[in-house]
Amino acid sequence: MPNVALFVTCLSDTLFPSVGQATVELLEHLGCEVTFPFEQTCCGQPAYNSGYHEETKKIAKHMIETFEQADAEYIVGPSGSCVMMMRDYPHLFQDDPVWGPRAEAHAAKTFELTQFIVDVLEVTDVGAKFPATATYHASCHMTRLLGIEAAPGKLLGNVDGLTMVPLANVHNCCGFGGTFSVKMPDVSVQMVDEKVESILQSGADVLIGADASCLMNIGGRLHKQGHPIKVMHIAEVLNEGVKQA
Amino acid sequence: MSMGIRLDEKFQDRRKDGIEDAFMRQAVSSAQNRLRDGRLDAAGELGDWEAFRDHSEEIRQHVLEHLDYYLYQLSENVSKRGGSVFFAETPEEANRYIREVVRSKQAKHVVKSKSMVTEEIGLNEALQEEGCTVVESDLGEWILQLDEDPPSHIVAPALHKDRDAVHETFTAHGYTGSNDPTELGRYARQELRKDFLKAEVGITGCNFAIAESGAVGLVTNEGNGRMVTSLPDTVISVMGMERVVPSYEEFEVLVNMLCRSAVGQRLTSYITTFAGTRAVGEVDGPEEFHLVIVDNKRSGILGTQFQSVLQCIRCAACINVCPVYRHIGGHAYGSIYPGPIGAVLAPLLDGYENYKELPYASSLCGACTEACPVKIPLHELLIEHRRVIVEEKRQSPFVERIAMKGFAVTASSPFLFEAAEHVAPFATSPFATSGHIEKGLPAWTDSKDLPQPNKQTVRDWFKKRGNVE
Known part of the structure; x- marks a missing residue:
């Protein structure tokens, strides 16, 4: 049974909770065990795209740590954009010997929902x-x-x-x-x-x-x-x- | 026309002018659709487009890494063929040199083929001050020149005009025919022929200069580049310093990419290369040839995080897919380079003072990056500009700075973040009716409604279902 940590995305969490709920139920229907790392916040994209990269790093470190503690096989979120941001974390820590590899590991197991269903679950x-x-x-x-x-x-x-x-x-x-x-x-x-x-x-x-x-x-x-x-x-x-x- | 056009108006007002110009928008969106489809067809036909993009990127990066070598080789070979080479660090230096050449020939008539770099340095004005008539022979440029209108696109400068607008322009110039494009075209040819024959000096741009042979390559659809380089006794080619390729082998690849990306053609009607002066036994070609290599801040971009922008081959594929350009048009950018490439390039060539808003004129949709035949990561460079404005220039708005600092503190603290999530429904309730916020946040709610933040977040729901970790 694939173990999935839900990356709910802040927008879904607050404005569109039915999206997050549907994601959980759908993944469970497809045989996944879904956990919710409650410490998660936002991927930081608003700061990153606006050019506030030092601020983004703070947020990214928090997200990486949160999902490391969740220790799931996969991180899955219902948003291509937010997932793209998390996949991009290694860019932020290019020259950082500690956070660089952690960002890489985090990015490697992060998937957008449909990509996860089709490519990983092969459904x-x-x-x-x-x-x-x-x-x-x-x-x-x-x-x-x-x-x-x-x-x-x-x-x-x-x-x-x-x-x-x-x-x-x-x-x-x-x-x-x-x-x-x-x-x-x-x-x-x-x-x-x-x-x-x-x-x-x-x-x-x-x-x-x-x-x-x-x-x-x-x-x-x-x-x-x-x-x-x-x-x-x-x-x-x-x-x-x-x-x- | 120099680098800055219409800078007397604020960017916001220029955008407004563009958005309100229904005619221009119709012309631009249909041109974009046509050019995009043409490019995709021409790219598909080539077979492995992505491999060609990789190869083209490699060629451009290789040249930039060894630019000193290739420019030296180019200038040696131009000299060997009887031409003179001038390296201009600034627009003023380039214009001064060209004026001196024109003056030494006692020339009164100059005819030009299309060149963005001469627009960049404001060459036409410099020559007009000298008392010369300067005639643009690219049809689009000629129309704009008659109208005293700046270009709105780097490949199709008169993209914002249709046949009726052209008819009006020509009529004011003495034309008495109909608005039939063939007839309009014939008139332009007849008029331009006089200028070709009269001109003592021809000035061209340069799509690519070929280092190993000292030749200048021109890509045109009207053949005017050939007239400009074969009729006048003196020819001056002006190039941006990065527009060099090692040999004809790379030239072939890049011209292929340029024609397909720019206009969806396998090749344009005329691909011209010419080198140096008329040799003994040759029937045409200039008696005197000058190559002016313009730096204008480019060497300052080399070696920086923005170096990849110098890979640009000026095909405008990024402009042709940009949804922002689609709605505001080229003039709104206030730079002769509009669209995504302009938003990256203008602040580098002309400073942030006039152009610091351009990097924000993008939804970062990535269409530009995807379309670029030489793989410039355009949307990433736009973000990089924003970072420089925020972190190095410290010129981002105070309110935004505070908001982003607050956001970072909140989004790196689970406690504050969850608190904010729970405060949001109450904070927004004065503005909400039946689950929607319809006013109160003008930048958003003037045009769009917003769902009211939910009292039960997904995490609340998840905890309640008993699946707590």
Whole structure:
């Protein structure tokens, strides 16, 4: 039974708890033993991307230590972006003989949820049923920086009753970009508006994504404009689907 | 046009101008879609694109590591072929040298082929002060010159104009025909032909100089580069000091990557290489040839964490996929190099004072890094600029600095972090209606709603289920 330490991500923990809960239940359904290292905080990405690298190191050290104590085989999180940050820790400690190797070991066992299910558990059909017409938002950090392109599609493709429709300009960023969205809201909102337009044109009733941050951005715009599109994290779709099956 | 364009307006206002220009945005987004698709097709056709990217990166890194060697070899070979070489440390030095050449020829008419480095150093203005007419012969550049409009893209400078806009510009210049592109093109050719024949001096840029032969390589789609280098008696080529390749072998690889990445073509219509002056028995070529190698802060980038930006071959693939460029257009950047490459390069070439906001004009989506044919980690360099601004220049906003310090303290203390998680639902409740925050955080809530932080976090839920470690 693979032993997994949940990397809940701060956004899921506070704003989207159903994503974290679904992740736990889904992993357990797939035969994992899930633990929750309660000392975990945030991956530090807001500080890193804003250029505060000394601050990021403090946070990274805390996260590395927390997950070392959890002593799990794998660390799994429901976010390509936050996982990408943890995978990037070795960069922060390049010249550090103590923290460098610890960061490497930490990064090596950290996985994004769909990547973990498909590549590590070697499961592409979780046994879910979810009748809906949906489209998938491919998040930038997950596809480009982690290189996870196929896993979410494989999992969704095997969900009974789920019809996936293509999203135009799927490769374009939704405009979130962390602090970018509040530093340059003028540009960010143009980006999310184009994304919303593509989603509306896709004919989907449900928008699925694998990063709560993008979904918060796109969903926040959809909600502000009163569009009745349901926004769901892939963990929620798969987990609800397992319950429905 | 020099490095800084429209710097009289704030970046925020320039962005606003771009966002409100519906015509420009339509032109840019359709061009981006077309250029992106073309690039992917042309890359796919080559076969192992990633291996080509690795190889191209290797070539560029090798040249940068041995730049002194190759520049020396290049200058020796240019001299052997009867040309003169001038190393200009600053834009002023480059302009002064070129003005002196033009003056010594008593030239009144200069014709140019496309060159970003001459835009960077403001050469046209320098020559106009000398009393010369300077005509840009690249069609896009020529249109902009007639309009006194700066370029908005490094490969397709008039990307923000359509045929009607061009028709309007040409009509103001004396054209009486229709807006048919073929007819417009014919008019441009007729007009430019006069300038080619009249010019005493031709000035070119340089896509790549070839060290082993002393040749300058030009990539064009209009053949104007050939006219500029074969008709005038005096030819001056201006190059950024990093734009050198060891031999034709590497030239072939990089030209392949450049054409495919820039315009989705296997090769552009004209790939021209020329070297030195007209030799005995040759029917064309200049009597006098000068190669001006411009440093302009580049040697200061060598050996730093930003060195990889000098790998750039100016293909604009990063610009063509950038979602920020897509919505604000090229002029908003206030630099002749727009988009991701501009956001990395402008602060290095012209300082942080005018350009410290550019590194933040990115959602760090990584599309630029993925598209770059020579593997410049563009989005990482943008983060590095931010780090320099925060940690070395200490120029980040005070409020942000305090917030980030607070964030670091909180996120490295489980006690404070959990406390913050539990305070959030109450702190935000005055702004929340039915589970959503719809106002109170203007930068966010003006355009988007936010879910209200939950009273029960995942960790609370997990503890309750009895799975406590």
